[in-house]
Amino acid sequence: MLEKTTRMNYLYDFYQSLLTPKQRSYMSLYYLDDYSLGEIAEEYEVSRQAVYDNIKRTEAMLEEYEEKLLLFQKFQERKKLIKKLREIAARNQFQDEEFLKTIEALEKLE
Amino acid sequence: MLEKTTRMNYLYDFYQSLLTPKQRSYMSLYYLDDYSLGEIAEEYEVSRQAVYDNIKRTEAMLEEYEEKLLLFQKFQERKKLIKKLREIAARNQFQDEEFLKTIEALEKLE
Numbered sequence A, B: 001m002l003e004k005t006t007r008m009n010y011l012y013d014f015y016q017s018l019l020t021p022k023q024r025s026y027m028s029l030y031y032l033d034d035y036s037l038g039e040i041a042e043e044y045e046v047s048r049q050a051v052y053d054n055i056k057r058t059e060a061m062l063e064e065y066e067e068k069l070l071l072f073q074k075f076q077e078r079k080k081l082i083k084k085l086r087e088i089a090a091r092n093q094f095q096d097e098e099f100l101k102t103i104e105a106l107e108k109l110e
Helices: A002-018 A021-032 A037-044 A048-069 A071-091 A097-108 B002-018 B021-032 B037-044 B048-069 B071-091 B097-108
Strands: none
Touching: A002 A021, A002 A048, A002 A071, A002 B048, A021 A037, A021 A048, A037 A048, A048 A071, A048 B002, A071 A097, A071 B097, A097 B071, B002 B021, B002 B048, B002 B071, B021 B037, B021 B048, B037 B048, B048 B071, B071 B097
């Protein structure tokens, strides 16, 4: 379950711009702020079932976007490679300041 | 015009998985294979205007996706940073083989 939450957090992060405002609200309350379905339902004055259905649909949409665009997968692969670059540089005592700053900039681009 | 073609080629590359099969066919004939609107119309037995409208709508969709996801923009920024990493390494005579291979893998991830 924790693993699913982490994955959804990432997918939400990558694809939230493609969701509707309502989908964004529900997802961010549920996954980022840890609200229960009942609490979200109360907040928006809708049924718990309606919130549940909306969140399930949104999760499926996020997985579909990931299947098509692979942003999360590529992010993870890039992260590994950048870590490796750092390690190789460190192992070889190559610690040029501009180099390390550029690596950092690359990491922040995600 | 050449600039627009290049941009559309890139946007198409990044977001084609989000388009319908028909949109993909028209765009790839027009932008990658350099067909004219008339030739595409003939191929699909539709009016030239229909092809034109479809391509215009698809172009707008691609720009909208780019506005939301910035994949092309980030790709360009990453490319610059990777080039810089290579230059810094070369300038410092740091040419470790594993390092260069990892940089290459990073480039290919796009």
